[in-house]
Amino acid sequence: MNGLRYLPDVVTLEYDETKCNGCTMCVIVCPHAVFTMVNKRAIVSDRDACMECGACAKNCPEDALSVRPGVGCAYAILVGKLRGTEPNCGCDDSVSCC
Amino acid sequence: MTKLDPQKIESDSSGCCSPGGNLTGLSLIGEHKQSDLLIKARIQTSVGEIPVVDTELKFSDRVGIWKARWGIGRMRFRVTPGLYAVGNPTDKSPVFVSANYKMSFDFLRKSLSGIDSWIMVIDTRGINVWCAAGKGTFGTDEIISRIALSGLDKVVSHRRIILPQLGAPGVSAYQVKEKSGFRVIYGPIRSADIPAFMQAGLKASPEMRRVYFTLRDRIVLVPNDLVASFKYPLLAAIFLFILSGVGQGIFSLNRMLERGPFYAGMIIIIYIIANILPVILLPFLPGKSFSAKGAWAGFLAALMSGLYAWNHPGIFGNWPTAAAWFLICLAVCSFVSMNFTGSSTYTSLSGVLKEMRLAVPIQIGTAAIGLILLVTGILI
Numbered sequence: 001m002n003g004l005r006y007l008p009d010v011v012t013l014e015y016d017e018t019k020c021n022g023c024t025m026c027v028i029v030c031p032h033a034v035f036t037m038v039n040k041r042a043i044v045s046d047r048d049a050c051m052e053c054g055a056c057a058k059n060c061p062e063d064a065l066s067v068r069p070g071v072g073c074a075y076a077i078l079v080g081k082l083r084g085t086e087p088n089c090g091c092d093d094s095v096s097c098c
Numbered sequence: 099m100t101k102l103d104p105q106k107i108e109s110d111s112s113g114c115c116s117p118g119g120n121l122t123g124l125s126l127i128g129e130h131k132q133s134d135l136l137i138k139a140r141i142q143t144s145v146g147e148i149p150v151v152d153t154e155l156k157f158s159d160r161v162g163i164w165k166a167r168w169g170i171g172r173m174r175f176r177v178t179p180g181l182y183a184v185g186n187p188t189d190k191s192p193v194f195v196s197a198n199y200k201m202s203f204d205f206l207r208k209s210l211s212g213i214d215s216w217i218m219v220i221d222t223r224g225i226n227v228w229c230a231a232g233k234g235t236f237g238t239d240e241i242i243s244r245i246a247l248s249g250l251d252k253v254v255s256h257r258r259i260i261l262p263q264l265g266a267p268g269v270s271a272y273q274v275k276e277k278s279g280f281r282v283i284y285g286p287i288r289s290a291d292i293p294a295f296m297q298a299g300l301k302a303s304p305e306m307r308r309v310y311f312t313l314r315d316r317i318v319l320v321p322n323d324l325v326a327s328f329k330y331p332l333l334a335a336i337f338l339f340i341l342s343g344v345g346q347g348i349f350s351l352n353r354m355l356e357r358g359p360f361y362a363g364m365i366i367i368i369y370i371i372a373n374i375l376p377v378i379l380l381p382f383l384p385g386k387s388f389s390a391k392g393a394w395a396g397f398l399a400a401l402m403s404g405l406y407a408w409n410h411p412g413i414f415g416n417w418p419t420a421a422a423w424f425l426i427c428l429a430v431c432s433f434v435s436m437n438f439t440g441s442s443t444y445t446s447l448s449g450v451l452k453e454m455r456l457a458v459p460i461q462i463g464t465a466a467i468g469l470i471l472l473v474t475g476i477l478i
Contacts, residue, residue, distance in 0.1 A: 004380065004444060005386060006449045008386075010446060011446050011449070025271065028284050028307065029263060029266035030307070031443070032308065032309065033308055050446060051443075052446040058270050059271050068448070069232075069447075070446075070447030071232050072445030072447050072448075072449060073439055074450050074454055075437045075440050
């Protein structure tokens with residue numbers, strides 16, 4: 001990632017290795033190579049690279065993965081705080097949107 | 099585009115189209131008129147005529163992309179959901195799924211040059227693949243219902259659809275398979291890698307599966323970010339313009355006209371710097387949090403203008419004013435850079451929440467002290 005790494009020890013990614021069936025789906029969908037296959041099982045090899053997009057959890061057929069998915073966007077968090085809602089990119093008003 | 103079978107395809111040179119609302123999506127909505135000839139022909143299938151699209155982007159397509167980058171009509175930059183054909187596809191040709199943001203669609207068709215295939219555009223309300231996946235509109239349910247609506251199972255004899263990998267946060271591949279019978283294959287992240295992906299037998303290399311954030315990736319985002327929030331520095335500029343007229347004798351119009359442009363101009367310049375400098379220097383700025391990186395960029399900009407002021411004494415008037423601009427520059431650069439997390443490709447929600455808890459109070463405090471000093475500078 002050309003030297004770009006975000007804050008360490010913050011992500012909510014949880015993984016229960018015992019449930020893994022070796023389908024490799026998490027390795028395929030992760031855009032930051034958080035997972036590696038070792039002995040036909042996925043392992044979390046780079047946890048701090050996780051951006052909590054939720055692709056792995058959504059595509060794990062064994063429910064071995066969980067993460068609080070969300071967009072790491074300060075603007076969305078500010079809008080959410082001001083409106084008293086969840087982080088919101090302001091897409092409802094169709095003016096500006098990520 | 100490859101050769102067309104004249105018996106299967108009618109020319110569409112007249113530019114006329116069948117009525118809208120057709121399930122196979124024959125028309126384009128938004129600012130793109132049907133006469134734009136994105137559709138170069140039609141192909142006859144068992145579910146009716148399907149438009150054939152060009153794999154070359156025309157000048158008008160490039161103008162459209164440029165406008166979207168500047169935030170002009172971006173939410174209307176859409177393609178009608180439904181099936182499209184590329185080249186001369188058969189029932190065995192691959193199916194690519196795309197968002198109905200026209201830029202997503204354009205990049206996909208451009209990379210399908212020489213690949214006879216189908217494109218299934220799903221309704222993401224004009225949002226790009228990754229953002230729509232995050233919101234769930236590029237999602238499992240939409241794909242399942244679009245397969246049914248478009249009659250894809252009658253158009254192709256196989257049961258595979260190729261999705262962009264960045265659609266995965268919204269799509270559960272095993273659920274799509276369960277409910278529609280179609281197997282989801284995640285293709286590469288960048289559409290430019292599709293030819294290599296096809297050649298490798300629908301296999302993406304680890305390199306194709308990783309998202310980056312290169313200088314080019316970052317720079318293309320600047321115009322939209324700059325324009326999207328421009329109203330805030332504009333309001334601040336108007337406020338400071340008026341404020342600059344305040345002083346001994348309460349308010350002087352002459353004083354305002356004399357000093358106002360400087361104060362208004364400064365805040366606009368700082369805003370522009372804040373949108374460009376941290377973005378360019380991102381990998382080289384100290385710290386991991388975007389607010390820290392932004393503050394460093396602001397420090398650098400302030401240092402440079404300080405050097406300039408050294409050679410042009412009196413440009414800031416007095417020392418409280420100079421100190422005020424220094425602090426305001428730090429706060430604005432830090433804040434704007436923090437908001438760039440949303441445009442970045444690698445920040446997590448948990449991380450952004452953590453950095454904001456620390457950064458926002460400091461930014462507000464710094465800006466407040468800056469404003470007090472600015473008013474002090476105006477009054478003395």
